[in-house]
Amino acid sequence: MPKANMYQSLHTTVIGPEGKPLEVQIRTEEMHRVAEFGIAAHWAYKEGITNGVKTSQDNNKLNWFKQIIELQEDTDDAADFMDSVKGELFGDHVYVFTPKGDVYELPKGAGPLDMAYMIHTEVGNHTTGAKVNGKIVPLDHQVKTGDIVDIITSTSSSGPSRDWVKMVHTRRARNKIKQYFRLADREKNIENGRNIVIRKLRDEGFDSHKILTPDNLDHAAKNMHYQHADDLLAAIGFGDVQPTGVVNRLTDDVRARLKRERQDQAEKEVLEEHQTISESTESNKQHKKARKASNGIMIEGVDNLLVRLSHCCTPVPGDKIVGYITKGRGVSVHRVDCPNIAKAEQEGQRLIQVSWANEPGDRTIYSAILTVQGYNRAGLLTNILNAVNNVTKTVSSVNGQVDNNKMATISLSVGIRNLEQLERLINTIKNIPDVYLVKRKFR
Template identity: 40%
Template sequence: MVRISDIIDKMLENNPDADIDLIDRAYIYSARVHDGQVRLSGEPYLSHPLEVSAILADMNLDAVSIAAGLLHDVVEDTHATITEISDIFGPDVAHIVSGVTKLTKVETHSAHQRHAESIRKMILAMADDIRVILIKLADRLHNMRTLGFHKSDKKKREISQETLDIYASIASRLGIYWMKRELEDSSFMYIMPEEYARIKGLVSKDKEEREHYVETVMGMIKKEMKAAGIKCEVLGRYKHFYSIYQKMITQNLEFEDVYDIVAFRIILDTKSQCYEALGILHALWKPIDVKFKDYIGRPKPNMYQSLHTTVIGPYGERVEIQIRTWEMDRVAKSGIAAHWSYKEGKKLDKSISEKFAWIQNLIENQANIENPDEFLESVRIDLFPDEVYVFTPQGQVKSLVKGATPVDFAYLIHTEVGNQCIGAKVNGRMVPLRSELNTGDIVEIITNKNHQPSKDWLSFVKTVKARSRIRQWIKTQEKERSISLGREMCEKAFRKYKLNYNDVVKSDEMEAVIADFGFKSLDDLIANVGYGKITPLQVVRKFMRKPPTEEEKDDSLFDKIIHRVRKKKARTGVTVKGIDDVLVRFGKCCQPVPGDPIIGYITQGRGVTVHRVNCVNALQLNPERQIEVEWNDTTPEETYPVKIHIHSFDRVGLLADLASNISKNGANILNVHSEIRDNNTVDSIFTLAIKDTNHLNRVLSDLKKVKQISKVERIES
């Protein structure tokens, strides 16, 4: 248990002139009135106000705040009165204790109303004295640390959900990020214990290897800064579990695809050094432009300041780095508490108060709302800036993630509404389905029973529900097509071996064959033939008593290829229809890039090889081993090798001009081979790293403009 001497020592360390006598008297009074009371943990009740006050001391709050923290429960849980607190400790302490106490002393008829009114009281108290909510946050934080002593799992989930919905969000809006992270993680642990344990296990799994990686990256950063004569501190930290989970859900990622499990922080003395350090990092590692955020030039509403950049680090992985000064770091850790005066009797600076004017706006916005549901909904609109709140034509409020579209809204209403969506009106006007919705929009969905979802919707929908429902529909449609194709392929193969397909599928032997392949129904088996996971000959072979022919033996390799050549989710930019984890490689003969029409072929021991549809080599392959593939969304840094042929007249500086033109267009030269012919012409073969066909066409177009160039073309095969 924390001791009062520890709290006092911390107070004196931060402010030697602090009113220690006030804290001493508050401790003695709290110990006397709580005497004999125990918590669910079995500890004396006094341990709770001491822990709350220790949290407040760590936040560098003043003596009045610490004293109020020691007394925050006395009016609610003991015989003490506000009048008595005011007489003994003064009006400031009494005012704060009263504000905290009023949060739970609400007389209403239902638990739902009590919850709404409690939140209303808390918001009113926030506007009156910010220290009220800081004490309430510290109180909730310690309660979450000891929530495990509650016997009721239902109660734990209810408390955790409220913590996640309200308290973690307020901590974020006040800029107290360390508290936000702990509240989120502890709530996550009780709301979704299995997911929490899974992510915790995944983070711990390669911890030793990851720590070596952290030390290596930190060492490289320190070395570069030292060489530039910049004194700094470099830190590496793990992203908290709830944040990882949120990223996996909102961006539909596997754990292995979350690149910023570890983030780095550089702390310097001055603002100018921050920008200098940024330049050094961008010279050392290639930055990802869209990931750069300048919160120094444009601070967040809660006064958070820092430079955020993401670079392609030493191992080809994305590295997230934050750069800030020591003062910015102090604000980032404590938020509004960092601006609270240590001197007794002083108020927040006017400019700081203006930064938190949203609290007063929150009060004004909720002043005339009586309905508890409407009140809580409107509070969430203000507290969750990363969400948008839109209205149905009937006036119902619907919450969506920021960037959501009318299609997301349609699926939120009902799956069938989403599937049949053909258009949308926002505020009475027709808009494209990919339009982003804003808070306050009135959205009307136009449907048609004969309409079906489009695969293109997956490129812009933001919500998990919309994405999963669209994929579910696509999968169902693909299964139906695959059953039809698979049946046709099986009928053809069965005829070849003088078997009647319709008779065979009705036989008892077919039931055994279905089970032997590990499926539950005939449709599942036939669909997998249509998908290309099983060949018709494999099915036929189950009914044949004679030894398999060489053709059949060769065909049986199909199954081995699909089921043995597996690895982690490949970052190839290509999806194989019906198969999620097969190895994918690109044909070296035709070198396809995103934008090219492509087709896949099952190749022995190599999974699926992707060719351009007009590739001469691919056209000579067995059509029965053909499988449908398509490009999926690629990340901006992904590139693909492409060979181009340039025919030109020889001149001084030719290669330099070609290289300059290629570089200007953002393409990297992987290889170059150039030969001078007898007629004073030059044939050059360049292998370039290209993003897609649009990128390639820009490069080819600009190269054609170079002086003395007679022909520029892509090498087809």
């Protein structure tokens, strides 16, 4: 394949008398014509360019050729000119020789260690020094085209140094050095990797003894294209693999099972809540006939009066309450801080004193509505529902919305027996991370 500048030639160098390199170039007649007499005429002949129209690619090639001509005109010394041309032809690579004359191509900036690992992994691992053109050089020395590099090795060498990773320039050499330390420290890396995974599992709330089983490790290793679990643990211990992804794979099944269990539990609680409310409603209907007041409300000196708890403020036993009489609808009981009470007073509605009956053993469920605001993170609603489950186990409705600032506003209708239980629920929800506000709602 020709180079980008259309130059084509076979180059080799042999070691001549007194150890001096002799460069040999082999070309066909056409390749020689391009090299010796110019490439513009060659392109014109091959592409039929006769009207002076040239593409941008042609112009680029001619510009490169002009640069070489100008370089020759500006350089009086032939050796300097050849060095400059070599730089143009070889680009980002250098070509160096062993003392026996073998040629190795290396990227510019490479050193003796890169060459050593290119010769053979064992040569690289047992390198103790290097000579360039007969002189001892440090291992981070950068070689140049035409250098004769002699790699010094020793069978008694203790192996590569960890600092070599920073010295080498080629990916091959860097990977071979890392591979050496992976194997040399394998058992230590396996143990370190296992401890890292155990700590990560515990941080996320998992039982490491149940998760870190041989079957789970083998499954995760195969999913991450490792032949054995120890290979994966060693990679974690060495630092090649981050533990987060491994822990996620190890706990995929557990997370899925817990999610299903939470969904099943939520469905069960909804069914139980509907059943509880239905039973309470039926019980209240039966008690209305035997009591002077209903819904756990006592009205002094009044019998057989219809009493209902207002839906606008949803009072529960323990709230300070007041009632007002409406035509044809009996007494509506409100919390004293309900906005509708102030409105009723302004309109001249008749307010009456009411109180909670506080009957022993009363297990009536009352409805209360809460507004919760917090940052809309993953798991926020689950945390809130779990808090409700821990306190009351009854949720009749859940509604929510999220604004452009990722602020979630959630409305919960919960079943509560009294104010003490409601305040305990509010405090429990307030302690949930990323919850900023919990309050009772007025409709």
